[in-house]
Amino acid sequence: MKNWLSTIQANKRLQAIMIGLYIVVTFLSLYLAQKSVIAFLLLLASLLLLYFTTFSNRIKWLVAGLVMVVLLPFAASQGEAYQSYMEVATLVGIYIAMALGLNIVVGMAGLLDLGFVAFFAIGAYTYGIFATSQANNFMPFGHYPLSGGSFWVFIFIGCLAAALFGILLGIPVLRVKGDYLAIVTLGFGEIIRIIFNNLDKPVNITNGAMGLASVQPPKLFGLDFMYPSQFYYIVLVILLVVIFAVRRLEYSKIGRAWKAVRENEIAAQSMGIHLVRTKLMAFAVGASFSGMMGVVFAAKQTFVDPTSFTLLESITILVMVILGGMGSVPGVILGAALVTILNLQVLTELTNWLNQLSLNGVISIPDALSPAKMQRFIFGAILILFALYRPQGLLPAKNPVFKKEDLTDTSGHPPMNAGVQKEGAQHVHLDS
Incomplete structure (x- = not known):
């Protein structure tokens, strides 16, 4: 699995094909199945996949802008659930x-x-x-x-x-x-x-x-x-x-x-x-x-x-x-999106689905354990699981990585324009 992931990470063309296919498939899914919450969430998930690619920041922002400004509103606008989405x-x-x-x-x-x-x-x-x-x-x-x-x-x-x-x-x-x-x-x-x-x-x-x-x-x-x-x-x-x-x-x-x-x-x-x-x-x-x-x-x-x-x-x-x-800008964006979507859509849809099954006699749920009353309990349980298995957060903060040649000039002194190259490991280090 690690070899497969490293192969994808090293091949930008393969990444472009995969992310392009994913966006097209999820866009068509939402376009054709207007009341599909899953299709809506999967299209939003393309932004998270895009974050993990090795493209330049400019390309990531352009693709993310295309998804958020054009594809998502257009795909959602073809049905009754447009304003809800x-x-x-x-x-x-x-x-x-x-x-x-x-x-x-x-x-x-x-x-x-x-x-x-x-x-x-x-x-x-x-x-x-x-x-x-x-x-x-x-x-x-x-x-x-x-x-x-x-x-x-x-x-x-x-x-x-x-x-x-x-x-x-x-x-x-x-x-x-x-x-x-x-x-x-x-x-x-x-x-x-x-x-x-x-x-x-x-x-x-x-x-x-x-x-x-x-x-x-x-x-x-x-x-x-x-x-x-x-x-x-x-x-x-x-x-x-x-x-x-x-x-x-x-x-x-x-x-x-x-x-x-x-x-x-x-x-x-x-x-x-x-x-x-x-x-x-x-x-x-x-x-x-x-x-x-x-x-x-x-x-x-x-x-x-x-x-x-x-x-x-x-x-x-x-x-x-x-x-x-904490301290991670991409992590906070992901955390805010997950908590909001969980509260407003996922848990609400799950509650409605279980209520419908109960009304149709498929399952019998005691009144004390009704989905509407258990929604906050489910949300709390999910947060506990995240806290146990991801105590530093979904996307922990990373310190910048500096290249050695950017920190020293030919005379061995640090140049005036030494700057941040990219985000990398948890601690600042010099590449040998």
């Missing part, structure tokens, strides 16, 4: 962006944050308040709700608002670590949710537990974005920006500073790293991604209320990061 794909993109933001805080900087969903709520309410008539209750000027064209501006406003609250959270928690940091951030998340839940008195700002209804949908060139298939492309563009930003930050000066703080704060400080500035930057950058997606979520749902931002949501996002591999 796009809803799942859109939510996957939203959770991937939030998980990448939390990965900066937890995976790279080593700061355990259990209140991350608060920044998601801040972004959602930032747009929701001004995109409904709610702002008329406290704003002395302007006419509300704002038009759907303001959505594109509020993406940046939500990003900045969440980043500001990330800094405000970071300032008082700089002195605490580990379990105490987790407790403080957990409290922050609950405080934000409770404030939004009770901020209808004495001035009605958030409408309290009733939430904000009839949020204005985005509008661009006279076109209203109202369906998941339209939001899919908005999320895809934002997600590409987030991935690009995270990858650039990972090997930048601030990215290396985050990892140094994660490993040993005292050693990092002795090397000249400013702990306060570095931690605040991690909180701000991570929160900004969540704030942007909060704005998109509010516009997509057209309704915002505090029940969407509970502690369970924060834990779910943290599970995505841990399951994929």
Whole structure:
């Protein structure tokens, strides 16, 4: 088996043929069998197979773009389940962006944050308040709700608002670590949710537990974005920006500073790293991604209320990061996609299938063990199995590999342009 895999890995033409056939077969399967969840998931799995190929990053991005922008929407659009598939794909993109933001805080900087969903709520309410008539209750000027064209501006406003609250959270928690940091951030998340839940008195700002209804949908060139298939492309563009930003930050000066703080704060400080500035930057950058997606979520749902931002949501996002591999960008993307698809589609479809068998008398399931009640149990059991057999995550973080000739010039001194060549083994080493 290893010889066969190494043969494939060494032959790019064979890889191209295999990945091409796989994409064509899964595309036709989804195109012809519109209600096939398996075909939909198999087509998405082509992105994971593409990651393991030895093609250049440019080719991988081009093929992935073809699949996500053209093939997946077109194949899914030929039947009734089109909007359902796009809803799942859109939510996957939203959770991937939030998980990448939390990965900066937890995976790279080593700061355990259990209140991350608060920044998601801040972004959602930032747009929701001004995109409904709610702002008329406290704003002395302007006419509300704002038009759907303001959505594109509020993406940046939500990003900045969440980043500001990330800094405000970071300032008082700089002195605490580990379990105490987790407790403080957990409290922050609950405080934000409770404030939004009770901020209808004495001035009605958030409408309290009733939430904000009839949020204005985005509008661009006279076109209203109202369906998941339209939001899919908005999320895809934002997600590409987030991935690009995270990858650039990972090997930048601030990215290396985050990892140094994660490993040993005292050693990092002795090397000249400013702990306060570095931690605040991690909180701000991570929160900004969540704030942007909060704005998109509010516009997509057209309704915002505090029940969407509970502690369970924060834990779910943290599970995505841990399951994929803390500090690993590809791992976090895979972990977020798996957890979201498991919750929204796989376990739901399994529950519906078992319920149908029970109704038809094929099997008899006690009420206490009904699939609807056991769905969370099954999800928890799957996570335990992953934790036992993949404790470092599905795709663990890898340190960069440097070539010896790029680290030294002809005189034996390191050149000014020595850089990262590729991701490789778990530890940095020199090729002999």
